[in-house]
Amino acid sequence: MKDDNFLREMNARHLWHPMGHPGDARGNPPKIIRKAEGVNITDIDGNDVIDAVGGLWCVNLGYSNDAVKRAISDQLADLPYYSAFAGTTNPSAIEASYAAMEFFAEDGMERIFFTSGGSDSVDTALRMARQHHRLKGEPARTKFLSLKKGYHGTHWGGASVNGNNRFRIAYEPLLSGCHHLPSPYTYRNPFDETDPVKLADKIVAAAVDEIEFQDPGTIAAFIMEPIQGAGGVIVPDASFMRKMREVCSRFGILMISDEVICGFGRTGDWTGARHWGVKPDMMTIAKGITSGYYPVGGVLLSGEVAEVFETAGADGSLWTGVTYSAHPVGAAAAVACIRETLRLRIKDNAASRGAQLHEGVKRLAEKHDVIGDVRGGHGLMTGIELVGDRSGKTPLDAETVKKVHQAVYDAGAMVRIGANNILMSPPLTITKEETDRIIAALDFGFGEA
Ligand SMILES: Cc1ncc(COP(=O)(O)O)c(C=O)c1O
Numbered sequence: 001m002k003d004d005n006f007l008r009e010m011n012a013r014h015l016w017h018p019m020g021h022p023g024d025a026r027g028n029p030p031k032i033i034r035k036a037e038g039v040n041i042t043d044i045d046g047n048d049v050i051d052a053v054g055g056l057w058c059v060n061l062g063y064s065n066d067a068v069k070r071a072i073s074d075q076l077a078d079l080p081y082y083s084a085f086a087g088t089t090n091p092s093a094i095e096a097s098y099a100a101m102e103f104f105a106e107d108g109m110e111r112i113f114f115t116s117g118g119s120d121s122v123d124t125a126l127r128m129a130r131q132h133h134r135l136k137g138e139p140a141r142t143k144f145l146s147l148k149k150g151y152h153g154t155h156w157g158g159a160s161v162n163g164n165n166r167f168r169i170a171y172e173p174l175l176s177g178c179h180h181l182p183s184p185y186t187y188r189n190p191f192d193e194t195d196p197v198k199l200a201d202k203i204v205a206a207a208v209d210e211i212e213f214q215d216p217g218t219i220a221a222f223i224m225e226p227i228q229g230a231g232g233v234i235v236p237d238a239s240f241m242r243k244m245r246e247v248c249s250r251f252g253i254l255m256i257s258d259e260v261i262c263g264f265g266r267t268g269d270w271t272g273a274r275h276w277g278v279k280p281d282m283m284t285i286a287k288g289i290t291s292g293y294y295p296v297g298g299v300l301l302s303g304e305v306a307e308v309f310e311t312a313g314a315d316g317s318l319w320t321g322v323t324y325s326a327h328p329v330g331a332a333a334a335v336a337c338i339r340e341t342l343r344l345r346i347k348d349n350a351a352s353r354g355a356q357l358h359e360g361v362k363r364l365a366e367k368h369d370v371i372g373d374v375r376g377g378h379g380l381m382t383g384i385e386l387v388g389d390r391s392g393k394t395p396l397d398a399e400t401v402k403k404v405h406q407a408v409y410d411a412g413a414m415v416r417i418g419a420n421n422i423l424m425s426p427p428l429t430i431t432k433e434e435t436d437r438i439i440a441a442l443d444f445g446f447g448e449a
Contacts, residue, residue: 036063039427039434052424052438053416057261058292061340062427068293071336075329084326092331099338107271108279109300114326118260118286119153121297125284126157127320129221129254135312145222149183149231152258161223181207184236187373196237204243216251226272229261232421233375233383241276254281264288264341265428268351268379281305290337296330346428353435354380360439368446384422395420400449408445413438
């Protein structure tokens with residue numbers, strides 16, 4: 001490894017980073033994170049802070065899970081790679097498919113298709129939804145519905161159903177036939193509705209209106225996150241997903257639950273759909289399936305959807321997949337990670353520490369006017385919307401948001417910024433004392449606004 005001077009000198013010189021300005025990064029280079037242990041990360045300057053981001057909503061088991069690390073290195077020794085395109089497979093992939101199916105059985109999922117991450121999973125699910133309808137004799141069902149504020153990755157399909165325009169505008173035109181419903185975002189919505197139940201009902205009514213306008217026979221799928229993550233931790237009313245499930249069933253539309261963040265315990269339940277008592281037709285997963293230690297994603301299908309493919313003629317073949325689908329090392333990581341996830345019952349800790357973080361931030365809102373809205377309370381996902389003035393809800397300016405971000409870091413916690421929101425999704429193994437330290441760092445940071 002080159003020395004620290006080299007790393008500092010070359011930081012962001014040649015490497016373009018996702019979701020940032022490559023020119024700006026040359027002047028304001030990113031923090032170099034060198035090491036991690038437990039729930040802490042250490043940068044090249046020796047700052048040791050709690051990672052309230054969990055890597056990127058993914059390091060559910062924290063950074064020191066030896067069982068997952070060992071599974072990866074053992075698998076590297078035995079079989080570092082082999083293709084899983086039709087004709088060959090590998091033992092870890094078979095084991096991982098079994099473990100995943102046990103994990104998601106209660107959600108009604110019976111088959112899995114492995115990918116390299118969340119964006120792959122979303123695009124694959126959208127393709128499978130179209131193919132499913134074609135196989136059922138409804139080839140006109142090609143359109144997709146989704147929610148504003150939703151995040152579904154950056155591939156063309158995911159970007160097309162994405163509900164945050166900063167991920168869309170530079171790349172348009174996107175897929176045609178993608179239509180967006182309002183988000184269950186009580187703080188800001190076109191209905192000016194602050195009651196979550198009434199807002200849910202209005203969105204459901206808007207969905208029915210849109211479906212009838214489009215013609216139900218043209219819509220393939222509706223995709224949603226059970227709790228919207230990257231869009232600002234937007235928690236719908238408990239009735240919302242269930243009501244949308246009913247609408248989807250009524251109109252023959254497949255419901256895809258995007259569990260890339262919510263899956264594997266983040267919401268305080270093993271899946272987001274289960275948290276709301278819903279059985280979707282398909283699920284997309286990534287992140288927590290390997291705790292971020294290896295890039296793996298997956299598409300899950302209900303028995304009913306799977307049967308359409310498995311009993312079809314030649315047209316049931318899947319002409320989609322990636323080189324790293326069912327990668328043996330990723331699959332070994334997934335097997336170990338699912339085992340550890342269950343053994344440690346991290347969903348229970350997510351529920352209690354999530355409540356602690358949410359309550360702690362709500363107390364900070366009594367003290368700091370810069371906090372416009374606090375969202376969460378369902379597992380370890382907490383969002384704080386920052387405003388310049390509370391009555392006008394004017395988003396806090398980017399410079400001050402940056403200042404708060406750095407001050408929180410200086411006080412001992414890494415948080416994530418998404419526009420004027422602070423987003424937090426710490427490892428699900430975090431302790432009570434570590435959670436208090438995040439709240440204390442936020443308190444300091446808001447004081448600097
Ligand atoms: C809900 C959701 N879907 C899809 C994705 C895309 O996943 P990836 O970044 O692994 O491609 C993300 C990423 O954060 C996500 O939060």
